[in-house]
Amino acid sequence: MKWSELCIHTTNEAIEPVSNILHEAGASGVVIEDPQDMVKERDSFFGEVYELNPADYPEDGVYVKAYLPVNSFLGETVDEIKHSINNLVVYDIDLGENNITISEVNEEEWATAWKKYYKPVKISEKITIIPTWEEYEPVSSDELIIELDPGMAFGTGTHPTTVLSIQAIEQYLEKGESVIDVGSGSGVLSIASALLGAETVHAYDLDDVAVKSTSINSKLNNVQHIVHSEQNDLLKGVEMEADVIVSNILAEIIVQFTDDAYRLLKPGGMFITSGIIQGKKDVVKERLQQSGFEIVEVNQMEDWIAIIAKKA
Known part of the structure; x- marks a missing residue:
């Protein structure tokens, strides 16, 4: 099966409402890529290594990512997501860049991506x-x-x-x-x-x-x-x-x-x-x-x- 990775470049303020919109659109989970994670101190009891690639993170704001199956309803689903996110300005939520990109991910690659961590x-x-x-x-x-x-x-x-x-x-x-x-x-x-x-x-x-x-x-x-x-x-x-x-x-x-x-x-x-x-x-x-x-x-x-x- 092929999946689409939907990436929303937004702000920390918008993480919760954007994540909720993605969940309601059928995403079973979301990924938050916040550049603050790269400087966050973590407990290391026995020399654990936390390897984060700066190229995966935006210089400003955050990436909120979700995965949706590639099917005949994908275009309609993405349009609804964009509309719902744009509508958040009515509630005075700062959307920042509010740039939405879509890329295709093979299930085999997705299923083993966790190995790098x-x-x-x-x-x-x-x-x-x-x-x-x-x-x-x-x-x-x-x-x-x-x-x-x-x-x-x-x-x-x-x-x-x-x-x-x-x-x-x-x-x-x-x-x-x-x-x-x-x-x-x-x-x-x-x-x-x-x-x-x-x-x-x-x-x-x-x-x-x-x-x-x-x-x-x-x-x-x-x-x-x-x-x-x-x-x-x-x-x-x-x-x-x-x-x-x-x-x-x-x-x-x-x-x-x-x-x-x-x-x-x-x-x-x-x-x-x-x-x-x-x-x-x-x-x-x-x-x-x-x-x-x-x-x-x-x-x-x-x-x-x-x-x-x-x-x-």
């Missing part, structure tokens, strides 16, 4: 995550590399919840131990566990796509002999014991299987939970304690929480 990121003392299409040379002898080709389904592995999980695995996992990964997604936590010395990793996910993704990414990182990916509903029916259980999933899901996690952990075993928003922290802590766990550590990155608990 995905760069190698060091997310813990030992682990760096890189996309498969990037060349990267380790900067130290003990650096561990995870290669991911995340597609559009499971993200890049650099979300705060994933970072918190891998940092905890790195801290608490001992070489030769066994791991269970509940809700494996792309398999990044399973792969990290294998690279950090786990003898066996059992990765469970209810989603068949996630199971396949974990399997593919494990082969990509040459740990398929350690990581065993399987479709399962949380820990239902699982009987094998583990030294570490890790789960980067919603708080509402974590509280559903804390009893099973306690049952399957060996004495002294660690339960690493992440994906918890600040407002759910106490609920998860209370449920873990009810199941018999001792809370060892609570870590936070941005608005996300990881709780590490221990079986007595």
